Amino acid sequence: MEMNRKPAAAPGRKTVHAFTLVEMVVSIGVFAILILSLSAIFSSGFHSFGAARELERNDEVAQYAMNSLAKYLRTSSIVSPSTTTSGAQSILFFDYSSKRCFQYRLDGASGALQARWKDIATITDVMTDCSTSGMNAWVDLTTGWVTGRFEVVPSQKTPQSIGRVVIFLSVGKTSASSTKTSIQTAVSLRDYDYVLGN
Numbered sequence: 001m002e003m004n005r006k007p008a009a010a011p012g013r014k015t016v017h018a019f020t021l022v023e024m025v026v027s028i029g030v031f032a033i034l035i036l037s038l039s040a041i042f043s044s045g046f047h048s049f050g051a052a053r054e055l056e057r058n059d060e061v062a063q064y065a066m067n068s069l070a071k072y073l074r075t076s077s078i079v080s081p082s083t084t085t086s087g088a089q090s091i092l093f094f095d096y097s098s099k100r101c102f103q104y105r106l107d108g109a110s111g112a113l114q115a116r117w118k119d120i121a122t123i124t125d126v127m128t129d130c131s132t133s134g135m136n137a138w139v140d141l142t143t144g145w146v147t148g149r150f151e152v153v154p155s156q157k158t159p160q161s162i163g164r165v166v167i168f169l170s171v172g173k174t175s176a177s178s179t180k181t182s183i184q185t186a187v188s189l190r191d192y193d194y195v196l197g198n
Helices: 021-073 192-197
Strands: 076-080 090-095 100-107 112-119 145-153 164-172 180-188
Touching (some): 021 164, 112 145
Antiparallel strands (some): 145 164, 164 180
């Protein structure tokens, strides 16, 4: 009647409870799947953070370049384009405060806002003296991929009106980036040759 009774341990031996090989393989497999899932989540998060940080850095550089351009434009006369409605890819102007001709452009090949300039000691005619010959080489002012346009309304003597320039820039990591930031600024021109000549 004592058939269900467990066999007694041999005298002097302890019963050892352990995992079987199957249990060990299953637990290692589950652990590996969890580790791979977590590493994929962390990798994706770090990649997104890095891309966002790079876009922010590119945006800061473009904002600085645009603010410098706006500062020069406030004390300048526009040489080219003389009129535009759809927006231009480059702008040529003479800055009275620094006595320099500047040309800024949005280069479609490199995706950069670029600038070049030349010093003019004595200006006689803005349109003639500010030709593009004799200017320095183009310098990239931005990082990442920058596109945009300049909308220019030049100052006029008759009827007398002060012009303005609106600058639109779109900044991305590359040309194919789906995430881009847009920045813009508007500048009123002081055109000292017209203001002082009246």
